[in-house]
Amino acid sequence: MRTWLALVIVLVGTSLFVDTASASFTDGACRGIMGNREIYKKVERVCEDCTNIFRLPGLDGMCRDRCFYNEWFLLCLKAANREDEIENFRVWISILNA
Numbered sequence: 001m002r003t004w005l006a007l008v009i010v011l012v013g014t015s016l017f018v019d020t021a022s023a024s025f026t027d028g029a030c031r032g033i034m035g036n037r038e039i040y041k042k043v044e045r046v047c048e049d050c051t052n053i054f055r056l057p058g059l060d061g062m063c064r065d066r067c068f069y070n071e072w073f074l075l076c077l078k079a080a081n082r083e084d085e086i087e088n089f090r091v092w093i094s095i096l097n098a
Contacts, residue, residue: 030067050076
């Protein structure tokens with residue numbers, strides 16, 4: 001767990017040097033959310049759990065960026081010990097990005 005925390009701290013530290021005008025840390029507006037709200041809730045739960053684990057400001061938005069299609073979401077999936085469900089999440093994210 002300490003390794004994950006150290007990795008997150010390093011990633012957050014380096015992300016502070018990114019130009020925030022060009023980097024959007026907002027929800028990323030999933031195009032396929034309409035009609036798939038249950039799927040959205042399942043995927044969003046990973047970001048909520050991750051935010052509760054690490055308590056880093058802005059982590060929930062970074063996890064949701066580009067409709068969950070980013071490295072932060074994968075980090076959060078690992079931190080929440082849900083790596084065994086990665087194929088399900090890939091399918092769900094592709095539905096939300098449709």
